[in-house]
């Protein structure tokens with residue numbers, strides 16, 4: 001049996017189509033994270049970037065995202081090694097670490113909705129930062145499945 005492309009290729013060797021297909025659309029990288037200035041402790045929240053479509057679970061203008069959100073981080077094969085906040089379940093992180101994808105990944109199930117069905121998508125569980133005038137952050141700190149220490 002030939003191995004799937006994510007086992008055969010490094011991130012840098014993937015075609016643009018393979019690279020895009022690798023995203024499981026969990027949405028966790030589009031959530032605002034908090035970091036304690038003193039301890040460096042990073043906390044996850046259920047508040048999403050203003051461009052995130054919280055119901056559909058995707059960027060609402062992915063092609064032009066940098067125009068709307070200049071600090072949106074564009075993943076690259078090089079950057080993935082330097083971004084320690086990337087979710088533990090992120091497919092790019094898994095491949096960069098030489099690990100296999102989770103069984104719920106759409107590339108394994110053949111079902112584009114399998115991330116959500118497995119409870120690994122934030123879609124429908126988060127609120128856009130645009131919905132707030134002020135945010136009481138203490139009420140929005142969460143731990144997402146798969147991100148436990």
Ligand code: SF4
Pocket residue numbers: 029030031049050051052053058059060061062065066069072073
């Ligand atoms: S601009 Fe789009 S891809 Fe970037 S963090 Fe926001 S929702 Fe996610």
Ligand code: SF4
Pocket residue numbers: 022023024025026027028029030075087089090091092
């Ligand atoms: S964390 Fe990784 S797999 Fe999940 S949406 Fe972001 S880039 Fe895609």
